[in-house]
Amino acid sequence: MAARGQVGSAYWSECSPARLKYAARFRDLISAMPMEKQGTRAHYLGIASSTLSNYWIGRRVPSAAVLGAIHDAVRRCAPAVPDQLEHLERLRKHARRNTPAVPPQERSDIRAAEQIATTSSAPSPQSGTGPAEGPAHDRHSSDEGKIGETVRSLITAQSAGDRRGVIDIAWSASKALTHEELCAAAADLYASGHPGLGEALLLSGRERGHEDTMRLAITLICAGLTDQAELVLRAALPRGGSRRP
Structure with a gap:
């Protein structure tokens, strides 16, 4: 090793x-x-x-x-x-x-x-140094900050056994983040080994309208998260099945 x-x-x-x-x-x-x-x-x-x-x-x-x-x-x-x-x-x-x-x-x-x-778009670093920060980094940092804060808060709440906190954070995020940001945060959670939190985040807006649901699903599909898109669509179906009376 x-x-x-x-x-x-x-x-x-x-x-x-x-x-x-x-x-x-x-x-x-x-x-x-x-x-x-x-x-x-x-x-x-x-x-x-x-x-x-x-x-x-x-x-x-x-x-x-x-x-x-x-x-x-x-x-x-x-x-x-x-x-x-x-x-x-x-x-x-x-x-x-x-x-x-x-x-x-x-x-x-x-x-x-x-x-x-x-x-990695900054000039090549010298040995032992990271990429320099600049205007592009600053513009991107606010979006990254919201996504990172959501991910960290969910993981922290889960680690503390605070199920209610997980639900509240996921619900708030579903209202505050764009479809792209929700997709990115969910992807980070799945990639870091927290699929349950990723699912909680995506399903927290069950009351979202048909148009919002479709937009989120399309965003997930475009990001390669087809299983998650199906999850969102299935959750939006009427209870008891998809057929109308």
Whole structure:
């Protein structure tokens, strides 16, 4: 096992041959970054260290959007790296086709692409430093703040065993956040291993009208959260079935 912060060499034990091939090429891309520690690389990319570690060992395969964002970010900090996105994407698709379906929390990473694109767009950092903040970061920070605050509050309430608090926070968020922000917050919860909180957040606005329900479902579908979109639509059906009297 690698020391904390260092880069390990082992792959996930359940990797298929196709996934191993993809993971090896993904490692080549990440290894081209000037930072030596995995945590520093993850910080520059704007994703959690655990997420990058799961990508590194092949336990998770990112979406096309996330892979593209990571590829572009690496090339910004390591300009000498050749464009290899097309080849990586072919390997990624093959890896996913030859791997058992993963749960929603492992495929709900559309938000990561937006985060990478935002945080890694600054000039290349020196060794051991993160991306610089600027006007684009400031504009994005307010939206990120609302989403992050909602996610943290829900997790904190659940950890404290405050079920009523979870319900109240989810209900308030359903009123205060846009459809895109709700989608992003739910994606973060599923991705961080809190599917119950993600479901609570999406179902907290059961009294929302038909138009709002459809807009939220479409937003979820566009983000790749098709299972969650179905959940929202099913919850909006009249009790006892979908047929009208």
